[in-house]
Amino acid sequence: MDAERIAGVDEVPTDGSLLFTVAEDGEEKEAFLVRLSDGTVVGWRNYCMHWTDVKLDTGDGAVRDGEVICRKHAATFEKDSGVCTHGPCEGAELDPVEVAVEDGDVYLADPDYEFVQTGVEDDDPADLSTSPGARLGF
Ligand code: FES
Numbered sequence: 001m002d003a004e005r006i007a008g009v010d011e012v013p014t015d016g017s018l019l020f021t022v023a024e025d026g027e028e029k030e031a032f033l034v035r036l037s038d039g040t041v042v043g044w045r046n047y048c049m050h051w052t053d054v055k056l057d058t059g060d061g062a063v064r065d066g067e068v069i070c071r072k073h074a075a076t077f078e079k080d081s082g083v084c085t086h087g088p089c090e091g092a093e094l095d096p097v098e099v100a101v102e103d104g105d106v107y108l109a110d111p112d113y114e115f116v117q118t119g120v121e122d123d124d125p126a127d128l129s130t131s132p133g134a135r136l137g138f
Pocket residue numbers: 048049050051054070071072073074075087088089
């Protein structure tokens with residue numbers, strides 16, 4: 001299989017999600033893995049179908065009570081199908097990132113993306129260094 005390892009299946013929480021970073025045409029994007037009750041792992045891009053600038057996993061997991069949730073307006077999505085079952089984007093589907101499980105490891109298997117890293121860049125030091133005059137004084 002010509003795929004890149006993201007994490008071990010055991011590292012994917014059953015009641016949470018595991019953030020990772022992919023690149024699409026050189027641009028980094030956030031995604032997360034969720035583990036289903038049968039041990040399967042699926043991947044979704046980390047944004048809501050209602051407001052696409054809203055992240056589902058902000059660092060402490062996107063899953064509550066067995067469903068992916070958006071905390072902005074409380075939309076819920078099925079972990080396995082990504083379908084929004086309740087909320088302002090009901091019927092919409094999360095943006096999938098294809099992954100495959102082999103010998104206890106999860107691999108990126110989506111030709112649209114390249115694997116960058118587990119986790120995401122949450123702070124952006126470039127913002128501070130490029131803002132002239134930022135944080136002057138005390
Ligand atoms: S932004 Fe996610 S439900 Fe509105």
